[in-house]
Amino acid sequence: MIEFYNVSLSYNGKRILNNITFRILKGEFVYLIGASGAGKSSILRMIYFDDFPDSGTVIANQFSSAKITAKEIPYVRRSLGVIFQDFKLLPDRNVFDNIAFSMRVTGVKPKEIRKKVLRMIAELGLGPKRNHLPLELSGGEQQKVAIARALVNNPFILLADEPTGNLDPVASMEILEILQRINSRGTAVLMATHNYGLIKKYPHRTMKLENGELVEQ
Amino acid sequence: MSLLFSIGEGIRGMGKARLAMTLSVSSMILTLLLLGSYLIFALNLNQWITDLREKVEIEVFMEPEARQTSIAQVKQALEKQPEIETVQYVSKADAAKRFEEEFGQNIYDILESNPLPPSFIVQLKEPYRSSKKIMELAAGWKNLPEVDEVVYQKMLLAALENYIRWIQLGAVAAGLFITIISISLIYNTIRLTVYARKDMIYIMRLVGATERFIKRPFLVEGLIQGLIAAVFASLIVFYGVKIVKTFIYPYITMDNRIYVGMLLFAVGIGFVSAGLSVRKYLRIV
Known part of the structure; x- marks a missing residue:
């Protein structure tokens, strides 16, 4: 599924990750923790091939960072979902269109888009907010829209970069419960977070980044 | 879609x-x-x-007393040339008329006889209106029977x-x-x-x-x-x-x-x- 072999990465001459090796299996839930700037987001970016290691290899869904071509990258990205702390929603589109966007850009037929998006909206309890713009939603609701957008293409893994970073404790808990539910259906989750309280509430395999090294906890 | x-x-x-x-x-x-x-x-x-180039005319002047056979020969030679668009013959009488139009005096009031030579006003086709080409053609026309001289606006053409x-x-x-x-x-x-x-x-x-x-x-x-x-x-x-x-x-x-x-x-x-x-x-x- 996801494999890192001796991966090192530097930014502006500063080494962020040093010889990191790990594997995430199908259906796993993994936390990635560490201080700010420790390289958590860099690990996620390398999984969706937005960044490449200086040395070592990253393998995501059988595509290797050493061999992948620019043309193949979009197809790998369609097989994984990504959510962020700042949601990255399109502010001029309502809930339905934000979720549908990821299917439209991959050329899915309108009928199928409608069916899947409505199902996703219902599943995440966004029904009454279907025609609302992101700015009319709470932080928790915006993150739900982002999750729906990430899931609508049935990814094998959901990459969550500090998904609760902008949310209050209640909304954070709700988001984590959604992620648990998604995971229980077989989608792997890799969540980078600072929120140790949530980890205690829902314990899973945890990897900690410390001085560029990875420590399993 | x-x-x-x-x-x-x-x-x-x-x-x-x-x-x-x-x-x-x-x-x-x-x-x-x-x-x-x-x-x-x-x-x-x-x-x-x-x-401007269209206005550049070439005048082929015959000897003042050129014979009609020579004039016809020159006319025929000019008309045959592919570079030429129009040829207009100006007889001695026409020249006298033009003189009167330009200077307001009848030539016979000044002189006893008309010294103005017959001529041809030649206009070249667009691609041949360069001074180099005109010089080339003029040199050839000078050898035609009883042609005295070939005149054109050299200065205007050079300046252009x-x-x-x-x-x-x-x-x-x-x-x-x-x-x-x-x-x-x-x-x-x-x-x-x-x-x-x-x-x-x-x-x-x-x-x-x-x-x-x-x-x-x-x-x-x-x-x-x-x-x-x-x-x-x-x-x-x-x-x-x-x-x-x-x-x-x-x-x-x-x-x-x-x-x-x-x-x-x-x-x-x-x-x-x-x-x-x-x-x-x-x-x-």
Whole structure:
């Protein structure tokens, strides 16, 4: 599924990750923790091939960072979902269109888009907010829209970069419960977070980044 | 479906980034006006040069007492030459008449006999109106029977050829300069519209849109912007030419191909600039 072999990465001459090796299996839930700037987001970016290691290899869904071509990258990205702390929603589109966007850009037929998006909206309890713009939603609701957008293409893994970073404790808990539910259906989750309280509430395999090294906890 | 999506996104994008779009279309209109004005200038300059060259006449003077057989021979020889457009024979009597028209005096009031020689006024076809070619032809005509001399406006022709070369070179340089300025101005303003939608580009990349797919809405946008700018610029040029013709310079020439050129330039540059801007931006985000 996801494999890192001796991966090192530097930014502006500063080494962020040093010889990191790990594997995430199908259906796993993994936390990635560490201080700010420790390289958590860099690990996620390398999984969706937005960044490449200086040395070592990253393998995501059988595509290797050493061999992948620019043309193949979009197809790998369609097989994984990504959510962020700042949601990255399109502010001029309502809930339905934000979720549908990821299917439209991959050329899915309108009928199928409608069916899947409505199902996703219902599943995440966004029904009454279907025609609302992101700015009319709470932080928790915006993150739900982002999750729906990430899931609508049935990814094998959901990459969550500090998904609760902008949310209050209640909304954070709700988001984590959604992620648990998604995971229980077989989608792997890799969540980078600072929120140790949530980890205690829902314990899973945890990897900690410390001085560029990875420590399993 | 995906093409419709791209067109929809392109139109939507223009509505969203209104300021950037207005800037972009305005700069396109300005540069098109510059380009249009230049093309009109070049067209009129060319027309002026053609008119001037048309006025260059060559006079082939016969001996004052040339025989009719020689005159007929020369006429036939001149008419046979492929470089010649028209040959007009001016008899001694015609020459006397022209003298009277020009100087207001009858030649017979001044002299006892008419000393004016018969001649031929020759006009060359457009491609042969250079001093070099005229010199060549004149040398040949001098050997025809009873031809006294061949006269043409050497000075005017030399001046035309000397200055026109520089004027044309200057016009070409100005045209190139305007084109480069236009391209860079339009390219940079279109980049603004692309930048205004960097979030959308990022999200498209994130959810697995191909580069080609991401580019399409921007290409559509570039095309539409070019089209809008071309329509506005053409209208301004159309009425501008009308005003100039009515109030300033009635001889101004306009060619519809200039409108077509402006349209193609605007649409082409909108399309190419949008493509380049997104490509560049895709490397960054």
